[in-house]
Amino acid sequence: MANLTSRHPTLASATGNDGRRAPCPCCKPNTPWYYKNGRIAWFPEERVIRNMGADCFKSINPTGHAEAERLFREEEAQRRNEAYLLRCLPQVPEALAAIDQNAPTIADIDRVRFILSDRMTRTIGFDLWEHLRSDGSPLLANIYLHELDQHMQMMKADFDKGRERRPFPRYVALERRVLSLRRKIERLRAEGADRAEIDAAFAEIKAINKDRRKLPSVDPMDPNFKRLRYCRYADDFLIGVIGSKREACEIMACVERFLTETLKLAVSPEKSGVHAASKGVTFLSYRVSTYTSYGAGRKSSRKGPAGRTWRVMRRPTTGNVSLRVPRKEVTKFCKQHNYGDLAKKTGSPREQFLVTSDVATVLAYNSEFRGFANYHSFADDIKSALGLLELVVFRSLVKTLAMRHRTTRARTMVRLWKGTDYEVSSVVRGKLRSIKLWRLKHLTRAYWTSPTIDNVTAGAWWVKRPNDLIDRLNARKCEACGDATGPFEMHHLRRLGDLRSGSLTVWKRSGWRRKTIVLCPSCRAVVSDREHARTESRVH
Known part of the structure; x- marks a missing residue:
């Protein structure tokens, strides 16, 4: 009798001194491929340990194989649990504190469980309780990170400042110069001045507008205008800041401190950081960044003195937030x-x-x-x-x-x-x-x-899981024996073990259609061990 001691052999037992793998002595003495699912078996009578293939071990001692598999899986599960507990032992105090803090909320949810499962299921169309209890559900993240949402609302109220940005001084000066030149042109036209003088004023306006388009109309670094925006989905969140880089770093440090000390959560350093808006950042498989359009812009109407109107070219805006595909x-x-x-x-x-x-x-x-x-x-x-x-x-x-x-x-x-x-x-x-x-x-x-x-x-x-039931029935051919007389039926298997006939071994190897098969009446009787009273095609 052999006892199973390990499911996968170690490298030392799988290889010899010359570096070659030891073969199975029963079925495959010249190939090492059984090691993908091999076994190490102990033979008490001979007092030896042999490396064997899984099929050979099962054929020698089926009862001992099943018992050894069960014991091994229990021991393996116990080892995993012990390793997990030892790895998480330093975090036990923080976990107990988090449980105590959220115990009232969980108790309230338990009290209204039946209401959530009955009334709200009919109202919103899905089982809210099941979504709440399922692993990885965003609803659990929403419950646990609700304090972070409130914390960010308070930070936003304290950080936001000003109603609009102040005008850029150099841009305002050039704008006033253009306005004075246009008034001068109106005055020269009213006085009947020489055309050359009017053209010179227009040339100066054109040169000033060319320089003005290179400048922002408002101050992008206005210290009296600040904004903070916060967006979160499950445990991923993005914070946008209109301000200096130093202020953005301070906000990030404050959020990390709140997550670590209050919520007992760790921030991933690979996915976190401070990035310039022009370079962008990846959030929920989107690239969030700002861009400036370099097109010609569009024209709009301007009104002047005495009801005079003219068309001017408006340049495109800068710093537009966009979503792009990475x-x-x-x-x-x-x-x-x-x-x-x-x-x-x-x-x-x-x-x-x-x-x-x-x-x-x-x-x-x-x-x-x-x-x-x-x-x-x-x-x-x-x-x-x-x-x-x-x-x-x-x-x-x-x-x-x-x-x-x-x-x-x-x-x-x-x-x-x-x-x-x-x-x-x-x-x-x-x-x-x-x-x-x-x-x-x-x-x-x-x-x-x-x-x-x-x-x-x-x-x-x-x-x-594509099944092609219609096409396979239209072929009018038994997929087990090849009979084409019919009639045919699409048979659904409960398990692959139901196929006990030798003629169906080819079907066993098919992973694509492992749950359905087109059968004739004789093959249908072989599969189910009973004559099927009514056999028919589901299509014809």
Whole structure:
């Protein structure tokens, strides 16, 4: 009998003196791959320890294997708990103080639990209690950081100062000089003066306006005008300050001190810091920064003496706060989904979609790209920032469909093109249904003043578990034995262990369709160990 002592062998027991890994003596004497899930077994009768594969150990002693697995998992869980307690031991006093401080609030929540679960569920449409108790919920952060919100409100009331910035002295002087020259031109015209003198006054005004456009109209560093803005989502917050850098550093030090001493929270040094507004900072996957438009501006009407009006060019404003899409977020999203190379503008075929239909593939691509674009729809540069990503996603889709149908990309694009958009079609219950490939031109930008909530990303379930039930039933073929006579039924498995027939071993290896299978009546009886009284197709 062998006893299991460790789930994963250490490096010393897995390698020999020459650096080569020891093989399994039972099934794989010439390969070390079993070590990905290997075992160290103790044989009491022979008084030896052997490295073995998991399957071999289970076949030698099934009962002992199950018992050893259970004991090992209990010991491993106990070791993890002990390590966690030892690691958190220095923080126990702070944790107890935080619990005592928030115990009244938690007790009040417990008293109104049934009200929250019953009445508010019908009112707001979701279970508030479940969201409150779920791990990582923003509601828990809102409760715990409510004191920080109140602290920032008091800091804002003490810091804000002044109603508007004072005028910039040099700009005001030049403005007065232009006004006096315009009055001089009106006087010269009334007196019938020489045209050359009037043109000289206009030339001087043009030169002054050129210098004036280089200056700010108000003092950007006015000490009598200060503002503090605070925005928080869950445990991430952003503080904007109109003031000096020294004042911004003082505010940050005050907030860190409040979080550390009052709330017993640690501030991440990698994600925190004081940054210039022109350089920007990343907040909730957005790049928040200020910018200055260098366009020509726009014209507006000005009124002068005796009802005279003229058109003047108004320069664009400076220091406008904007939301932009960080380049690293686009690169990360593209790499995470294996779309391709953004730098080379090339798409890569995705092998996980080679076993699905065109409809499921397009729905998956649409859900992924549309969800990313909708999240960043508030950004000012959404179209320019995601334009290259859209191209790579499209090329990845075309290559995937071309590889699936074993054809060229050009033929695939011609097949998908329907005049104005790329579409795929399928017949559902006798009706033709077309699904468009989602592009940035289909994006509807909803600004923060709009009460509409975009809910089009509900198709993300296709990405997690596409099933293609219709296409597989339309194939009219048993996926277990290959019979084409029919009738057929889509069978849902409770567990993979229900497939006990040798002819279904190929189906066991399929991770994509591991929960459903198209079966004929004979295979259906083999799977369930009983004759199915009524077998039919769910589509035909």
